[in-house]
Amino acid sequence: MTLVLHDDLFDAQFVRALAYVRSGGAELGECIATARRITRTDPELWYREWLATAERAEQAAGASSLAGDLPSARDAYLRASNYYRTAGLFLMGAPVDDRFRHTAAKQTETFRTGTALFASPPEVLEIPYEGTTLPGYFFRASDDGSPRPTVILTNGYDGTVEELYFANGAAALERGYHVLAFDGPGQGSVILDQGIPFRADWENVVGPVVDVAVARPDVDADRLVLIGWSFGGYTAPRAATGEHRLAACVADSGPYDLWDALVSRIPGVLAHQLPDGNRIALAVLQKALESTMRKPSAGWALRRNLWVHGVDDAMGFLDIAPQYTLKGREHLIRCPTFVCHTAGDDISADARAMADALVCPHEYVEFGHDDDVSGHCEMDGRAVFHERLFRWLAGVLGDPTTPGGHRPAHPAGALT
Incomplete structure (x- = not known):
């Protein structure tokens, strides 16, 4: 059942944009009005209408900034970022469309302008990686300098490092976790600007990211969490098979075997x-x-x-x-792992089989009708997902706001 648009995919991507209302990336009326103007399944029309909404939000942000209303400017820049990303979505592919380059650049520009107005702006990272760098952000839950548990966010096929803030970063910060988000090979500007495609051995991507995290004095190196979203639901547990400095891993709606x-x-x-x-x-x-x-x-x-x-x-x-498979490697994951799936999502249809094959401590959650959650990656129920995830994570790592928390029942690197 679709919500506004008659095409399943178009409607799902509308819901994806709308899902970020709570984390500051969308406004209900703007999203619904934009979707209603998309009267046919046409990528060109989709691009034009979401672009118009993005540009209007950016103009409002600029006007608020000039008037000295920085909270309104911040909010509008963040909405513009999400709308620019949404505008270019159906232009993805080869050869690269110049309009996609434009919307990708604008979603980064407006995101950085908006987050610069945070009480604690994020650090823009360039993570050393095989002779080049990966783009990232480090968001602090507190400026007191004390080591905190930190979630590392990894993406899927068509998201961006900026979108990771809306999808998972804001929720983690609210609960006292620092956040390190990054784009890897095949993602965001890494594929668009550097032409580096996906690779299956994500442990060799996450390793350099963990190096950056553990070198920071404000990161509790014993409480690192890797959260993989969409295709990241494959790459995160795959990374955990080889990167054993992780205290916990999350596989949110990824394939067990591509x-x-x-x-x-x-x-x-x-x-x-x-x-x-x-x-x-x-x-x-x-x-x-x-x-x-x-x-x-x-x-x-x-x-x-x-x-x-x-x-x-x-x-x-x-x-x-x-x-791109976890089969035959499941036993290499040593840290507690959270695996989830939404009923009816064919992308993560084998999530239960993935969880059952794990030998590490793990939690499997299937969302569905009883939770009022549907769609790939729980897009119409992100708050419900976050409730279940962070409740489990607190049991694994302890209170994120308490220095040192408590030692995990199953420390990273320990098989059970």
């Missing part, structure tokens, strides 16, 4: 021919995938996926998919 997730969407008669079966059947599959990619809504995810993985066609994407 190959399985993809093949489950292919008709059985063709799926049975993968990876190297009947040539005629595989040619039919390739044509079908190419046809799907040309569809404005149904083909968007596949167009996006090819770009962020750095592959040229759909069959190439299927070729690399088996690399």
